[in-house]
Amino acid sequence: xxxxxxxxxxxxxxxxxxxxxxxxxxxxxxxxxxxxxxxxxxxxxxxxxxxxxxxxxxxxxxxxxxxxxxxxxxxxxxxxxxxxxxxxxxxxxxxxxxxxxxxxxxxxxxxxxxxxxxxxxxxxxxxxxxxxxxxxxxxxxxxxxxxxxxxxxxxxxxxxxxxxxxxxxxxxxxxxxxxxxxxxxxxxxxxxxxxxxxxxxxxxxxxxxxxxxxxxxxxxxxxxxxxxxxxxxxxxxxxxxxxxxxxxxxxxxxxxxxxxxxxxxxxxxxxxxxxxxxxxxxxxxxxxxxxxxxxxxxxxxxxxxxxxxxxxxxxxxxxxxxxxxxxxxxxxxxxxxxxxxxxxxxxxxxx
Numbered sequence: 001x002x003x004x005x006x007x008x009x010x011x012x013x014x015x016x017x018x019x020x021x022x023x024x025x026x027x028x029x030x031x032x033x034x035x036x037x038x039x040x041x042x043x044x045x046x047x048x049x050x051x052x053x054x055x056x057x058x059x060x061x062x063x064x065x066x067x068x069x070x071x072x073x074x075x076x077x078x079x080x081x082x083x084x085x086x087x088x089x090x091x092x093x094x095x096x097x098x099x100x101x102x103x104x105x106x107x108x109x110x111x112x113x114x115x116x117x118x119x120x121x122x123x124x125x126x127x128x129x130x131x132x133x134x135x136x137x138x139x140x141x142x143x144x145x146x147x148x149x150x151x152x153x154x155x156x157x158x159x160x161x162x163x164x165x166x167x168x169x170x171x172x173x174x175x176x177x178x179x180x181x182x183x184x185x186x187x188x189x190x191x192x193x194x195x196x197x198x199x200x201x202x203x204x205x206x207x208x209x210x211x212x213x214x215x216x217x218x219x220x221x222x223x224x225x226x227x228x229x230x231x232x233x234x235x236x237x238x239x240x241x242x243x244x245x246x247x248x249x250x251x252x253x254x255x256x257x258x259x260x261x262x263x264x265x266x267x268x269x270x271x272x273x274x275x276x277x278x279x280x281x282x283x284x285x286x287x288x289x290x291x292x293x294x295x296x297x298x299x300x301x302x303x304x305x306x307x308x309x310x311x312x313x314x315x316x317x318x319x320x321x322x323x324x325x326x327x328x329x330x331x332x333x334x335x336x337x338x339x340x341x342x343x344x345x346x347x348x349x350x351x
Contacts, residue, residue, distance in 0.1 A: 033246055033321075034060055034349075036215050038155045038207075040170045040243070042178040043219030044229045048251040052219045052325065053171040054081035055341025059349075061097035062342065065166040068158075070151050072172050072181075074102035083334040095335075099165075101154075103147055111150070144184035145201065152185075152204040155213065175218070175233045182208060182216065182243050208243050215246030220314070222253060222307035231317045248320050250311065252327040254304045323348040 033039070039056065043049040050071075057067045057078075068091055071078045076086030084094035089107040091099040151170055157163035172178050180187075185204040208214050216237055220230040230248060237245060315322070325344050328337060 033215060033217075034063065034065070034167070036167070036213055036246075037159060037165075038151070038168050038170070038214040039246065040172050040178070040182065040214070040216045041219060041249075042172045042175055042216065042233070043249075044226045045174045047219050047221045047226050048325075049174075049219045050077040050081065050171050051337065051341055052249045052251060053169055054078055054338045055325075055345055057098050057169050058082075058095065058338050058342040059345050060167050060169070061095065062346070063351075065097065066164050067098045068154060068163075068165040068168045069098065069100045070154070070168060070170045071100060071102045072147060072170060074104065076102070078171055080333065081335070081338045103150065144181045145188050145204075148181050148184050148208070149200070149204060152207050155207060156203070159213075175229045178216075179233070179236050179240055182237075182241055186242075205242070211244040214244060216241075216243045217246040217249060219249045219251055221251050222311045222314075224310055227310045227314045230314060234318050234320065245320055248314070248318060248322045249325060250314075250322055251325045253311075253324045254307060254327050256304065 041049055041053045041056070043052075053069060057069050060067045069078050074086075078100050079085060079087050079092075079094050082094040082098065082100075084092070084100075087094070087100045087102050089102060089104040091101045093099045151168065154163055154165060155168050158165040158168065173181055185201040185208065188201045218230050218233055220226040234245065234248075237243065323345065325341060325348075328340060
């Protein structure tokens with residue numbers, strides 16, 4: 001059958017399933033999340049992390065915030081979400097109030113040497129870069145600290161009024177690497193006991209650990225592996241990091257297409273008597289069309305309920321606010337898609 005009432009929680013809409021006591025809004029989440037200065041967005045590869053990051057940036061810009069998006073893997077995905085060519089290490093405005101910066105380790109090292117050690121660097125850094133690569137391979141956290149250091153620097157400069165950003169959003173590394181990146185300042189502190197490098201990593205640690213400034217957020221989809229990785233990441237973040245956790249963005253949530261009454265109506269169409277009567281009244285051959293619709297309906301209901309089970313597991317294991325984004329049945333990957341995601345987030349925030 002397309003769907004028999006069985007009294008299980010899996011028959012609830014996925015959003016109802018996760019929202020305890022069926023609350024309809026998460027209004028307290030907005031000031032706590034979008035009023036921070038640094039939002040780190042991570043998730044398993046392929047769950048739509050960049051899409052959520054771009055949508056969040058667009059929503060923040062709609063609210064009048066000046067946003068810097070830092071793309072850690074520098075693939076150009078964020079710029080493409082705004083139909084803009086890939087950018088480099090210098091921030092470029094890709095949409096009103098939204099600028100994007102693509103991380104570059106060598107450029108970050110160059111900037112560190114210039115700003116902190118007062119070493120002028122002209123052209124490629126050559127031998128210094130090779131020495132750095134050697135040290136980075138031997139000492140954990142060295143390469144990662146240049147990435148997180150650049151991000152923290154932009155946040156600190158914005159708080160001090162020396163950079164224009166109200167919010168920095170990081171399209172961070174996937175779940176398998178983000179803990180190492182965010183823990184890099186602490187790793188460096190363990191290696192260096194005194195000196196300027198020690199003091200610089202200390203302020204990074206303080207900034208990342210401040211719940212008024214920073215939040216680590218996870219993007220997932222209602223599927224077994226992404227949910228499992230999200231649960232593991234949250235547990236690791238709580239045990240290995242001092243970075244505050246923000247929210248879980250559940251992407252690609254299927255809508256509830258059919259009520260129980262509608263499912264019964266669809267099933268009734270599979271009966272020969274009903275089909276013959278409709279064919280007689282309409283003067284059409286409905287055999288192929290009805291079966292196609294029924295197959296699609298069965299598939300939609302099956303997918304929704306199986307995903308609801310995974311979301312139930314996620315809710316039971318992770319006590320964080322959850323925001324739900326719909327499955328986008330579209331091939332568009334530009335501003336139009338980003339706008340749909342931003343609008344969905346706005347609705348989830350209760351705006």
